[in-house]
Amino acid sequence: MSTEKMAKRAGTKKTKMNAAMIWGAAIVGVFVLVAVLAPVLAPYDPYKMGIPYIKPSAEHLLGTNDVGQDLLSELIYGTRISLFIGIFTSIIVTVVSLTLSLLSGYYKGAIDKAVTAITNITMGLPDLALTILLIAYLNPGKLSVIISISLTAWTGTARILRSRVLQLCEMPFIKIEQAIGMNDFIIMIKHIVPNLKDIILSRAALSVSAAMMTEAGLSFLGLGDFGAKSWGTILHYAFYQNGVIRNYYWWYLPPILCTSLAVLGFMLLGYYGAQKAKLVKNA
């Protein structure tokens, strides 16, 4: 899924994107470009070992790590993993919360009570602890990271969407659709979901950033995908191979900056997108 497209859609043609959203879209766009063009952009194979601890130089723009791997290449390839996990988790989170909120908001009654109860219980769980526990039990890999993060991350979006679905279901046009005998599935897909799109898109952008943060944290703790090189993994090695103590700033600073910048990008998109949507709604 292209995030730029997402950004474009979040600010529809009629409501122009504001400056914050344009910045967000630009940042996200650059990272997506880097991820896609990683093999072209990376000067070295990130797994190729060489001379360790080289300071940033013309040859190795960001220096090398403890086994002599080029850090710039690692960082560029790391963009792929971080973005992949972020976006994929966000898709799962959005689909799960959308489905649950549609079911509970549209059918109400017992289903609504059940979904609300599940949401409340999940919200009450200590999510980071649960995620760490789950990863420890599952086989290490991208998929388990994605599953573990998604398991607790859907609650906020589900709540917001449910309230909006409840609101929409009382709108005359939904009642009318029922009165002309449309089936529930079509009412939900054709009439309710399009009216939720501003919330869905901005919440999706926000969950990308949340998932990226969690992924970086997990990888830093050594719970990520060992084979893959994500920003968190670089940080993990920088810390545990004493890169931080010896102050090899070129080793630990870039992944931190990249994570923060990417998260900022998605936040700007999501947060200001949501605000924009709210403004339009209230107008």
Place this chain on the structure above:
Amino acid sequence: MLEINHVSVEFASENRVLAVDDISIRLPDGSRTAIVGETGSGKSVLLLSIVRLLPRNAIVRGKIELDGENLLSADKKRLQQVRGGVVSYVPQGGGASMNPLLKVGYQVGEPLIEHKNYSRSQAVEASISLMKRFNLLNEEKLARSYPHTFSGGMRQRAMVAMGIAAGPRIILADEPTKGLDDKRVRLVADSINMLKEETLLCVTHDMSFAQAVSRDICVMYAAQQVEFGKSEEILNDALHPYTRDIINAMPENGMRYDDVGFAPAHGSYLNHSDGCRYRDRCRERSEKCVIMPPVFDVNGRKVRCWKYDSAN
């Protein structure tokens, strides 16, 4: 034939309210009936109970029979076939009566996709010819535009087109003229009168509109049916004091209405022990009115007033 048989609707909340109190109306095929009454008299609730679109806390008693089949016990699948396919509900075309994100052409043709398995483009074609039937002008362009570009009268006529799209036999119209000026009301009346074969049950509080579209009129007051009869008979010679009051209050009759007194809210209408509900506003009340009058038959017309007690 649609038969509404002793239907009562109660809302079971903390304060129980009886919104429709024991109403029976027979609608033979091709009949045209208007339900007239003031806001809150239970007209719309009665209409919604036919298509079973009331909120969950509504309890409907009695029988609503469509050609002998009780709709109140129909399952969900059957209801979906009936709604729009056999019985169609035409709502008031207010601002949010159409999905703001979908084009009008598609929405008007949507019942055809559901009930007649039309494709999307066929449905849009059909909706253009439907809208032509109601003289919306420039129909091809309208089909491609969004609902917010429509005026109130246009939207209402589009709603009528949408309601009849799948060729239902019975049309339930819920205040189709609310918020429209006189000229638009006439346009909507014209478009409803174009449906000659269909059975019509129309809820309105506009007497002249009721006169324009109906052959029978049912007058409701405080959840009850107070009078039922042929439209001309009712308009020329109303029996119930309430009907007489609202007819006198019509602009063309000089808005003659001297209020006897403001009627306090009767509340929940749950019991009949308070007597006639129009008593407080009635100019012809008598001692007998403290007892709830039954429905009397006066030369084939029904009226709920002690004045017509044949025992006298």
